[in-house]
Amino acid sequence: MAQPTRTTAKKAAPKRKPAAKRKPAPKRKAAAAATAKKAVPDFAARAQQAGRGAFLAGLGLYGKAFDQAQEQFDSLQGRLTAGRKDADKLYQELVKRGQKVEKDARKALGDLDLPRLELDSLADRKKIEARLKQVRARFNELKDSVSIEIAA
Numbered sequence: 001m002a003q004p005t006r007t008t009a010k011k012a013a014p015k016r017k018p019a020a021k022r023k024p025a026p027k028r029k030a031a032a033a034a035t036a037k038k039a040v041p042d043f044a045a046r047a048q049q050a051g052r053g054a055f056l057a058g059l060g061l062y063g064k065a066f067d068q069a070q071e072q073f074d075s076l077q078g079r080l081t082a083g084r085k086d087a088d089k090l091y092q093e094l095v096k097r098g099q100k101v102e103k104d105a106r107k108a109l110g111d112l113d114l115p116r117l118e119l120d121s122l123a124d125r126k127k128i129e130a131r132l133k134q135v136r137a138r139f140n141e142l143k144d145s146v147s148i149e150i151a152a
Contacts, residue, residue: 108142
């Protein structure tokens with residue numbers, strides 16, 4: 001058997017419309033060409049200037065923040081120094097007051113007539129309680145006479 005021969009038929013390509021003619025670009029004038037050449041370096045200069053301005057603004061912000069922090073630190077340092085001076089004055093006043101109270105207490109204790117208690121007299125509870133009552137009364141008198149003023 002003989003094989004039928006194939007014939008390959010190519011499809012015909014659709015016809016294209018003729019390409020529209022491009023209009024030639026208008027000729028630039030010499031001044032316009034010079035301006036275009038200058039625009040590229042001018043743009044680069046402006047971009048560089050804007051970048052430098054942004055850098056300097058950031059640097060200025062950092063400097064301002066540093067100055068404010070330094071001012072606050074100096075202010076706090078001054079207040080701390082003043083507080084220490086006030087604390088030293090208060091401490092010295094309290095020491096003097098304590099010395100005066102101690103002196104008054106020693107004098108008051110010297111004024112008390114405390115007989116030497118013998119071991120036998122300890123057995124008498126009524127005498128001990130009476131003596132404690134006298135000591136407490138004298139202590140309350142001393143406490144009332146000494147007024148302690150605490151400066152805040």
